Amino acid sequence: MRTNHQIKVEQQSEDEDKFVFDVSVEGDRSSSHAVTVDKDYYKKLTDGEEPAGNLVKRSFKFLLQREPQSAILSEFNLSLIQEYFSEYESKLKN
Template identity: 45%
Template sequence: MAQITITLLSGDPDADPQEFQVGVVGEDNTKTTHRVTVSQEQYQKLTGGLRSTEELVKASFEFLLEREATREILQNFDLSQIQKYFPEYEAVISSQLAK
């Protein structure tokens, strides 16, 4: 399984959107770094406020890694963009995290 590390880049944890750096080491030892933004609206929609933003980002990367190779994940994106490529994303993540 891939190793995922998440670092909050926005100094203010209440910033909207929040920005994260995500490091991924794939099963084939491919290393990639990504910048991801998450709006409060997206966070609330997917987690209901029940999980941390970091948990949402990690679950989102796990979702992506089940569907594509590490190097195929965009380097800079907003979490809301995942839905455009994978229509099942919001349903899967919200059912997983909003419990």
């Protein structure tokens, strides 16, 4: 049976090139993650039509459907997901 994960996303900073988020996941265990989202990548996936934090949350839901919570890196750039899961961008694009 799958664990029902609670995902909390908080924006820590933003500059002209990127957003930085702290993400906490509560499930079988607690975990914290530092996630960077390049603005160009954010626009590629969302056309700027949703808050970047929503994209991060949807990305964590995507990951948790495919791997255990313990396998998610503690710090990563969101674009890295595509390297591990080739369907990521097509599933997340608006």
